[in-house]
Amino acid sequence: MNDSDDEMRQREQDRASGKLTDDTTKRSRVRNGESGDGRIEGRVPFGRVWDLQLEGKIRQRIQEAPLLSIIKLTDQPEYKDARIALEEVFDWLIRDGTLSQYRHNWFYRPKVGILGPRSPSQGEILRALMFAAGQRVAYITGPALYNQLGLTTQMPSVVTLATMQPIEKERLYLGGLRIKLIPARFDFHEEDIPALEILDALTALAKDPSLGSLDAYSILENPLNHIRKLVDKQPAGLKDRLVILAETYSAETRNAFAEMQLSK
Incomplete structure (x- = not known):
């Protein structure tokens, strides 16, 4: 095996271990919906990127809230400084079924009862x-x-x-x-x-x-x-x-x- 074969093998090993990320790998990650800095593209308008860290914080809060409890967008600590990004996260969480919307800026964790979906008391x-x-x-x-x-x-x-x-x-x-x-x-x-x-x-x-x-x-x-x-x-x-x-x-x-x- 020549030196170029050894270099290619080492390059593949480094890429698999995360030590090496070339342009091809970056393009692959973007096609899969992930940008180079770990934020998701495709859920927001062109030119913006998805904030995974913010989504993770919101998901954690929602999981800690009781089912059918109302969660207000305006109550979130990020509302003042990152309102648009926050609205995008809540919109996505509605689409993936994590949240349901009750009225403007009011959301709740959905629950299905014997007779179907339930609403907040x-x-x-x-x-x-x-x-x-x-x-x-x-x-x-x-x-x-x-x-x-x-x-x-x-x-x-x-x-x-x-x-x-x-x-x-x-x-x-x-x-x-x-x-x-x-x-x-x-x-x-x-x-x-x-x-x-x-x-x-x-x-x-x-x-x-x-x-x-x-x-x-x-x-x-x-x-x-x-x-x-x-x-x-x-x-x-x-x-x-x-x-x-x-x-x-x-x-x-x-x-x-x-x-x-x-x-x-």
Whole structure:
């Protein structure tokens, strides 16, 4: 065997081991959809390359999320600096069946039940509206809150959310839920929500003792006393927070708060 044969054999061994990548090998990798730097071409417009590292990060997050949980595009850490690449990854994950799209910028891990594909629950939809990037941004208020607090037995047809997020559409219909979005009074912390719920209920009672109910029997006989008992069961810090936050409400609400404290 001559020297050229030995060189060719060594070249093939080096190529197989990854030590050598000639132009022919590079062209082969591109034909198979992989660029020289390990990014996939063909999934994006001509002139752009596929970011395998970003795809890997997103796939890992999705695998860690429960089935049917909502994953928002805007919650991803890369959204601000790499929005276009992120949108391309999510679009690809829809095409390969890893994700399903629920609405604009909302996705979820699909699950098939006995009766076919399932959708996120109403509770999951509300959670997606009340949290952004892991932070609480909204809370339930209005008739649904009064029902939760035990002030009324009437089931509301609309769930009202007070939100710190920009409101693009005031009324939504998602997963059989009618949802109304209203601006929060101010930017709050999650620990403020129990106090805000109490003050919202007192505000409603000050305006309308029937809480808008058409059925008098669905309203407690002494709602202020009921609220006072709810407050008494809470940590002492809640009362202090109530006093502070009450100053941001109307005089009628503050009067109802004072009356509640005296109720028996």
